[in-house]
Amino acid sequence: MKLLSWNVNGLRAVLGKGFGEFVTAERPDILCLQETKARPEQVPLPLELGGYHDYWNSAQKPGYSGVAVFTREKPLEVSLGMGIDEHDSEGRVLTLEYADFILVNVYTPNAQDGLRRLPYRLAWDAAFRTHLGTLAKRKPVVFCGDLNVAHQEIDLARPRENRFSPGFSDAERESFTELLDSGFVDSFRHFHPDLEGAYSWWSYRAGARPRNIGWRIDYFGVSAPFIGRVASAAILPQVLGSDHCPVGIVLRE
Numbered sequence: 001m002k003l004l005s006w007n008v009n010g011l012r013a014v015l016g017k018g019f020g021e022f023v024t025a026e027r028p029d030i031l032c033l034q035e036t037k038a039r040p041e042q043v044p045l046p047l048e049l050g051g052y053h054d055y056w057n058s059a060q061k062p063g064y065s066g067v068a069v070f071t072r073e074k075p076l077e078v079s080l081g082m083g084i085d086e087h088d089s090e091g092r093v094l095t096l097e098y099a100d101f102i103l104v105n106v107y108t109p110n111a112q113d114g115l116r117r118l119p120y121r122l123a124w125d126a127a128f129r130t131h132l133g134t135l136a137k138r139k140p141v142v143f144c145g146d147l148n149v150a151h152q153e154i155d156l157a158r159p160r161e162n163r164f165s166p167g168f169s170d171a172e173r174e175s176f177t178e179l180l181d182s183g184f185v186d187s188f189r190h191f192h193p194d195l196e197g198a199y200s201w202w203s204y205r206a207g208a209r210p211r212n213i214g215w216r217i218d219y220f221g222v223s224a225p226f227i228g229r230v231a232s233a234a235i236l237p238q239v240l241g242s243d244h245c246p247v248g249i250v251l252r253e
Contacts, residue, residue, distance in 0.1 A: 001251040005144040007034040007244035017241035020046035034107035036066035059091035066091040082131045106145040111166035125175040140226035155216040184221045187233040220249045
């Protein structure tokens with residue numbers, strides 16, 4: 001089973017940038033999208049998504065945030081958000097339960113310039129950890145999406161210059177460590193512990209992507225006991241159309 005996750009930075013925009021060809025080439029069983037920036041009725045879905053069930057959690061604010069999941073297998077149950085009003089207006093969490101695991105698609109808030117939204121971000125992180133922990137008591141959890149944090153220095157091209165930047169502050173990195181320590185595995189680092197230059201996001205400025213001056217902020221995390229079901233984990237930097245590229249895992253049946 002192939003699972004892919006991609007922050008598309010506007011689903012309507014990426015539809016004209018090879019999105020359908022990407023779906024045809026990769027044929028994912030489950031495709032999780034972040035930053036859809038649209039409600040489902042606003043998006044003319046390509047024919048390539050005709051064989052999927054689709055589920056959406058869109059932000060109350062038009063053209064902002066939002067997540068969606070396209071899945072060949074119909075889930076047993078679907079829930080939007082985390083059940084916390086303070087955190088659920090921006091369309092950032094979508095949870096689907098399957099027979100063997102629970103999938104959580106997430107678009108984590110950015111701490112923003114000057115770390116002005118850091119206190120909210122850390123409160124959100126704590127709520128998300130609780131959400132995953134509660135689900136993990138029932139079944140193994142697979143979470144994926146744009147977590148908006150580069151965990152270790154190896155996960156971005158210029159760690160020294162970005163020590164106090166949003167997404168690489170000590171507090172955000174420690175928060176992500178706490179998430180993993182609560183019983184989850186970063187699947188990509190499990191398979192590629194020392195691989196440098198593996199990034200999933202590049203600024204549009206100064207030719208960052210051709211020069212591979214990037215950050216790895218998109219993840220697939222799994223409950224620690226479930227890591228044996230993961231056959232591989234990958235980043236797909238060759239896929240264009242957004243400032244992020246897709247990431248994915250393959251599960252053994």
